[in-house]
Amino acid sequence: MSAEPRSVEVRIAEQVPPGTRADSYIADTLRLFSRSQARKRVTRLLLNGKPVKLSRRLVPGDLLFVEYRDAPVVELLPEDIPLSILYEDRNVVVVDKPVGLVVHPAAGNPSGTLVNALLYHCSRLGGEFPEGEVRPGVVHRLDKGTSGVIITAKNLASREFLARQFRLRRVSKLYVAIVQGQPPAEAGRIESRLARDRRNRKRFREGIHGKRAVTLYRVLRRKAGHCLLSLRPHTGRTHQLRVHLSSLGCPIVGDSLYGSKVRAEMMLHACRLRLRLPGCPQATSFRSPLPARFASYWRGLGSAR
Structure with a gap:
């Protein structure tokens, strides 16, 4: 019933x-x-x-x-999905997430996610979290179209230890993106408030009633109307980098939701994550090299400068 x-x-x-x-x-x-x-x-x-x-x-x-009505119960099943593991111990798994992989099951993505892969890789993971937990081990997210470093927890205590660092903004994150257009300066700070777009629930927008979001950017290279940027988000709002770059008139290549007209995989990569691991007094950095899609797209452009 x-x-x-x-x-x-x-x-x-x-x-x-x-x-x-x-x-x-x-x-x-x-x-x-x-x-x-x-x-x-x-x-x-x-x-x-x-x-x-x-x-x-x-x-x-x-x-x-x-x-x-309550939401239908999602049955989480282990799935043998290959993972590129950067680091693992008894408390955490650090994964180099590929573009296209959803982090956890949700409406429209009931399976084939990072969580399903982790349940297969860590056979005891499901038993370490409360019954009915639909995001076991998830500490933070990367969008489906974003690749790179993501850390997951193997137990409740580790998840809370890591999540607290994210809440207190003690985690250092570095992203790289290829954007269309030219930022107004070689380096800059973008600060605004972000809220969900009432006309399109898949999007976020800048507005006075949103949550504060801060991003630092630096131009690394320019080529044929494009820029390779390094990005340091000081906050962790949903779609923050995508909205901020679009607000500069520089949408991320492949990000059609925020104005890119290029049909390509999204050129946004989480290349470094630095934080403390459970039981470790010092912070640890995890890195992911730029995926092949970045080099391929960049080579296809005109002359560099």
């Missing part, structure tokens, strides 16, 4: 901008699930006691009632 629906009833606060859609409020303020998931999981929606659609606009003082 299916589980009984859950429900929540809330009074819309004064701080909520008038005109906010009900599905946006459910996703961004209540954080129950995404707007796309709302269409599948909301079974009843009442505004001031009357049935309404998810597109209904809200105003402060409204009483919103949401009845919804």
